[in-house]
Amino acid sequence: MSKAFNTAACFLLLLCSITATAQQATLAAGGDASGSGGTVSYSVGQVAYTTVSGSSARLSQGVQQAYEIYSVGIEDWAAGMLMNVFPNPTTDQVTLEVAGSHPLPIAYRLTDTHGRLIGSETITTSQTLIDMRHCAEATYFLTVTVADRQVQTFKIVKN
Numbered sequence: 001m002s003k004a005f006n007t008a009a010c011f012l013l014l015l016c017s018i019t020a021t022a023q024q025a026t027l028a029a030g031g032d033a034s035g036s037g038g039t040v041s042y043s044v045g046q047v048a049y050t051t052v053s054g055s056s057a058r059l060s061q062g063v064q065q066a067y068e069i070y071s072v073g074i075e076d077w078a079a080g081m082l083m084n085v086f087p088n089p090t091t092d093q094v095t096l097e098v099a100g101s102h103p104l105p106i107a108y109r110l111t112d113t114h115g116r117l118i119g120s121e122t123i124t125t126s127q128t129l130i131d132m133r134h135c136a137e138a139t140y141f142l143t144v145t146v147a148d149r150q151v152q153t154f155k156i157v158k159n
Helices: 003-017
Strands: 029-035 038-044 050-053 058-061 081-086 093-100 106-112 117-123 127-131 139-146 149-157
Touching (some): 081 149, 093 139, 106 127
Antiparallel strands (some): 029 038, 050 058, 081 093, 093 127, 106 117, 106 139, 139 149
């Protein structure tokens, strides 16, 4: 027999004896954990699962635990409000636009980065002009409140 035939036969024999396994799921995360009782590999995000039972334990592999996120005691009372501040950055004034359904009263507070109050006003229309000509070139915060509850804060840059 030729040397090329022997090499090809060995390669074919080697190829047939290899067992390949593939990943069965796309996983979000995973790792290995070990302790005095043994070692386990785990994954997060596996959809398929199997159950293995033994004399002293039962293991469900790949089971995703369901969880629910919800808030307790906090009402989403400002969900229907849409707010916008423009132009930002500004040189002399900004317009605060409030749209959608909202409870009354609505107000704003303009503060500097140190928390000092620059101006405040109750909002009575859907668009309110806020004069910033007297303000120095800096960053300011415009906080909108509804019934004394903070709803949204805008960062305004004065040039």
